[in-house]
Amino acid sequence: MVEFLEYQWNIKQITPDDIPRKEIPLSDDQALKSLQELIAADPSLCEENFSNEYLLCFLRVRAFNAEAAFRMISCRHLFKKKNPHIFVRSDISDTPNASQGGVCLxxxxxxxxxxxxxxxxxxxxxxxxxxxxxxxxxxxxxxxxxxxxxxxxxxxxxxxxxxxxxxxxxxxGKLSRCKVIGKNENCDTSLHSNGGNSASCNHPTEVKKFEGNSKRQLxxxxxxxxxxxxxxxxxxxxxxxxxxxxxxxxxxxxxxxxxxxxxxxxxxxxxxxxxxxxxxxxxxxxxxxxxxxxxxxxxxxxxxxxxxxxxxxxxxxxxxxxxxxxxxxxxxxxxxxxxxxxx
CATH class of the missing domain: 3.40.525.10 (CRAL-TRIO lipid binding domain)
Structure with missing residues (x-):
């Protein structure tokens, strides 16, 4: 018994840093906000007007991983940029009046x-x-x-x-980006550099951006x-x-x-x-x-x-x-x- 007590067991004291940390998945709002921040920081995407519904299509298919969803959106945007002749008028995401998921001719x-x-x-x-x-x-x-x-x-x-x-x-899901190209009768003409003429206005009539404190149910x-x-x-x-x-x-x-x-x-x-x-x-x-x-x-x-x-x-x-x-x-x-x- 004495020999048992004298044995050096080398027991290490466990600290919180030794416990494996399980990654906690982001909530809908957190993932959406993270994706919006990634887009805002990207020079090629920061001026795009994405609706919440559009972004959620990519978040869902990537298990609400904001970075993975961002990569897919970037690939989509790059493909459109390299192949403008394909999307002359029918881009699934920013076709005028694309109220049915962007499918519009x-x-x-x-x-x-x-x-x-x-x-x-x-x-x-x-x-x-x-x-x-x-x-x-x-x-x-x-x-x-x-x-x-x-x-x-x-x-x-x-x-x-x-x-x-x-x-x-x-x-x-919904792939409409709520970006309408064309005349906007409700546009503030003071924003124009052409003397207030809104006839050639290209401002979106509706732009939905994520608001962190929004009470709208996603x-x-x-x-x-x-x-x-x-x-x-x-x-x-x-x-x-x-x-x-x-x-x-x-x-x-x-x-x-x-x-x-x-x-x-x-x-x-x-x-x-x-x-x-x-x-x-x-x-x-x-x-x-x-x-x-x-x-x-x-x-x-x-x-x-x-x-x-x-x-x-x-x-x-x-x-x-x-x-x-x-x-x-x-x-x-x-x-x-x-x-x-x-x-």
Whole structure:
């Protein structure tokens, strides 16, 4: 017993600094305020007028991590700046009168026709029911694509962005930035440097900025960020169209979808792909982020493998599902009606 007491146990006294600290997540207001401060400190974003609802779309999809949400907004802004021709009139975030999540077309019949053609070709379509995991299912049918009727960027990409925005709004989000370009009849003419003429006023009619002591109730975290899964059916896709895709700005298409849209992508599934699509995918892999590469599943003609991941009951007949064949016109009409309501 004496020997036991004389043993040097080297017991260290524990101090508060030795206890691991668990990071406490920010509240809605704190995260929103932190994101506003990051934007205000960024020279390229500080003059933008973001609404609370717009910022919350990015915060939710990044688990209310203000820095991660800021990086996504920065990527989105940079992509728009590098590709102004894509957003000539239909930026999801700052289109005039974008009361329906920013999905709005204004007197650009040619581009409206491209988008309508892409939707009618099934690029993309969205199934009416979610999959067993609660994901919205986007369908792409490249075999029906006519590059002359719907260019890859000005048609297919914008149709895809508009479809994703419709999903975001259905889930309670809103990508409108409340920035209206045009004449503002309520503008203070004393602010003008052109002698008080407000006819050419570009001041926003409504700008919503975060106020730390605002009593307005913000949308809660319980609004689930939208989750999507994409299924690409390559049936009927020819080698000549594959060459058109590779030369039509596919890198811009990929960059936009994987860095600029506030949704959770749960997976991208290829079915019935020919060998040259496999070859093109290998060429494109260096331009994909590691997370995007991990989400791509190539099934070939093995639809049972697809069903084991995304389910079967909600899929249309052409994908081996229990539902009737998918009609692209239904989704096209829905998206274009949203646009008409926004005008």
């Amino acid at each position: 204004h007197n650009v019949n040619k581009q409206e026709g491209w988008i309508r053609a892409a939707l009618e070709e099934g690029l993309p379509g969205v199934l009416p029911e979610k999959d067993p995991r609660g994901c919205h299912t986007l369908l792409f049918f490249p075999g029906q694509w006519d590059p002359n009727a719907s260019p890859l960027i000005e048609g297919v990409l914008l149709a895809t962005l508009m479809s994703l925005e419709a999903i975001i709004e259905e889930c309670g 949308p809660k975290k319980c609004i689930i960020p939208p989750k999507v899964v994409a299924i690409v059916d390559w049936s009927g896709f020819t080698m000549s169209r594959c060459g058109t895709v590779m030369s039509s700005g596919i890198r811009s298409f990929i960059e936009c979808l994987q860095t600029c849209v506030p949704v959770h992508c749960e997976g991208i599934h290829f079915v019935s792909q020919p060998w040259y699509v496999d070859g093109a995918l290998k060429l494109l892999r260096p331009f994909l982020t590691e997370k995007t590469r991990e989400k791509i599943h190539v099934h070939g003609n093995n639809l049972s493998q697809l069903h084991s991941i995304v389910g079967q009951r909600h899929l249309p007949a052409e994908l081996g599902g229990d539902e009737p064949p998918f009609h692209t016109i239904t989704w096209a009409d829905k998206i274009m009606k949203i646009d008409k309501k926004a005008e």
